[in-house]
Amino acid sequence: MLNALLMFIGVSGGIVVGNAAGAFISLLGIVPRLAQISDTDSRVPLYQWILIISATMFSFIFFSEFSFKFSKYLLIILGLFFGTFVGLFASALAEVLNVIPVLSRKMEIIYYTPLLIISIVLGKVSASLLNWLVLVNYK
Structure with a gap:
């Protein structure tokens, strides 16, 4: 029961x-x-x-x-596809919520918006690489 x-x-x-x-x-x-x-x-x-x-x-x-047993090379390709999807999903979410324009106006960095976008992308990429290449191996 x-x-x-x-x-x-x-x-x-x-x-x-x-x-x-x-x-x-x-x-x-x-x-x-x-x-x-x-x-x-x-x-x-x-x-x-x-x-x-x-x-x-x-x-x-x-x-x-x-569980899947894939080769390292196939995992690299799959990781690129999954990362692209997550990046597009996060970008669409940020665009729908107008996060970047609001953040640019609040911080008074409207002219530096492209740099803000690049820094967000680099932060996501570096955090993903840290997670999958370093932290996953310690589990």
């Missing part, structure tokens, strides 16, 4: 978190905005299905004992 209750609570929590993530992505309009920026508006339904399938696959893989 306790296991059934715990399963119910876990599934309910997953549904709540999944709906919150879906609402977050749809309310911010990240998928349509990325499609608009990349001039691929006709592929929005494909992007939505890819997002749904990948989130579902990630959930199953994360909670199972399943």
